[in-house]
Amino acid sequence: MNDAPRTYDVVVIGAGPVGENLAERTRAAGLSTVVVESELVGGECSYWACMPSKALLRPVAARADARRLPGLAAAAAGPLDSAEVLARRDEFTSHWKDDGQVQWLDSATIDLVRGRGRLDGPRQVVVDTPDGGTVRLAARHAVAVCTGTTAALPDLAGLADVKPWTSREATSARQVPESLVVVGGGVVAVEMATAWQALGARVTVLVRGGELLGRMEPFAGEMVADGLREAGVELRFGVSVASVVREGRQVRVGLDDGGELTADEILFAVGREPHTADLGLDTVGLTPGDWLEVDDTCQVTAVPDGWLYAAGDVNHRALLTHQGKYQGRMAGAAIAARATGRPVDNSPWGAHVATADHAAVPQVVFTDPEVGSVGLTAQEAERSGRRVRAVDYDLANVAGASLYGDGYRGRARMVVDLDREVLVGVTFVGPGVSELVHSATVAVVGEVPVSRLWHAVPSYPTISEVWLRLLETYRG
Incomplete structure (x- = not known):
């Protein structure tokens, strides 16, 4: 030394x-x-989080889009090639080098x-x-x-012997398990349930509370739950894991309601x-x-x-x-x-202060349907003491959404601060909505008056036309 x-x-x-x-x-x-x-x-993003998880999820979304389109639906009816999906995932992580x-x-x-x-x-x-x-x-x-x-893990007797998955194992596993139990109802839980179900696993999701994506608008979790069920995922709400033990190649999971189930692997996605x-x-x-x-x-x-x-x-x-x-x-x-002895710039244009994470954090959940949001939910805005109005629109009624295929289901919400007439939150749910999030982020961070947003003309026919429909709904 x-x-x-x-x-x-x-x-x-x-x-x-x-x-x-x-x-x-x-x-x-x-x-x-x-x-x-x-x-x-x-770091984590490159090898065990953002990049590998999205490499696993992109084929799922592409197949789902294709299945909604006449002319492609039949060709996309078959299963994903799991070996090729995992190989592409490995390329995204540079084979963990x-x-x-x-x-x-x-x-x-x-x-x-x-x-x-x-x-x-x-x-x-x-x-x-x-x-x-x-x-x-x-x-x-x-x-x-x-x-x-x-990854946070619960205090369960014998958990280490079970060798549970965390987000790392869920994004780097070398083969598809026949069955998987996912514990949690947040982003990691729903994204990994989406990916591994599509790759061929039988997936059961256990949620302690009564909803998915509890920090987002309630309709977001509801629509993601519908999508997971339609894909074949079993959702169980209001249950917690009371015990786990590995018996051979299977994990036996005891529930606090007295129930029990077994699976090849168990993923805990219960926080960080x-x-x-x-x-x-x-x-x-x-x-x-x-x-x-x-x-x-x-x-x-x-x-x-x-x-x-x-x-x-x-x-x-x-x-x-x-x-x-x-x-x-x-x-x-x-x-x-x-x-270097220079002052820290605290002005609104400051390049030295991180203010964007106070009330304008954008996020995308890459499930089917996708969820994109920025800023406050309607409930959060009300709790903060603001006088707000939530304006909703059915995305299926937007011409650009119809191009995504038959049976498009989606919803948009903007939360308007009525005293300032600016947006404090926006949420989109539906196929292809991830690319709408930055426009919403600019509107929220920039505190663009609703009256000015009228003059930001969306291209036709794109999903972005939902902005016009939301503003029309607000105007009444």
Whole structure:
């Protein structure tokens, strides 16, 4: 062990998309930057989340679209080729090798230290390397924690022996199980139920509450539930797992209502926990395992002198890759400004403050039907004290939707702040709606008056014409 630390302007712990974006901003500003990574450069999104999951789901959506179109329906009636789908998934993950991402770090002149990094006092990081050695790093200006989250698992006796799936196993499994139990009703649960049912598994979803996608508009969960049932997924609401045991190749699942079922695999998709338990938080006065509370520049508020930052899922503001990358860009710019003695720009046009994750977070759920949303639900808006009106429209009545084929089912909702006459939330459900989300995001973030949206003319015939129909409905 060499006691002399390597000194950089900025040390970033975590080389996922958040850490990469943050490091790129600080390095572009002329600050020497090193990234520490214990697994693969590119992080959860590249290898176990966004990219592999969407590679699994895209064939499902394409087949569903084809089955609704006369002239293609018969050709698309057969099953998916699971081997080809999984092979394409493997290509999207670069076969779980990070050579390309490492080359990008090299091209940006960002140093990489492989190993498990942890804080060791103010501005100090210790890295346990794969060869058993130790590297000490020191930061002149900032340490940024971009370690993300890990899957939460329930406290069930013998669960480790069962070897349950989490989101990682669900996106990287090498073969299709004959049967799969999915525990949870959120995004991971419904997306993975969609994918593995389409690939040939018999899927049962167990939901503790009474709805799917409980943080979105109620109709979104209802329509996704209908789609899952039509695909052959069994949904059970109001039940929890009381026990699990693996017997040979099968998992026996006991339920709190006295019921029981068996499956080849069980996936727990019941939430996320901050990846901070072994991060050395206690050496800087914080509690291991906690979320890291930050201000709008992603500076950790509980640590004096302003040297510690936390961007992405680890700060619990918005657990989505695109929001984390945005935070990384803002945090990197703020670190660079402070390091060079420039003021942090807090204006509405500020390039150093992350404000988009307060009330205008966009999200897409890649099920059949798709769900896209941004901002507040009608219920959330009312709870916030706003005087609002929810305006709904049946997407099947939009000419562009009819081009998607027979039996199109969808729904759109915009939530209008009646005092300011701006949108505070928008939700779309239906095939092809994911590409509508950014226009809704611009409307919400930009606080575009409803009167001005009249003059944003949608192209005909596209699904975007739903904007006109929503505005007509609002006007009455």
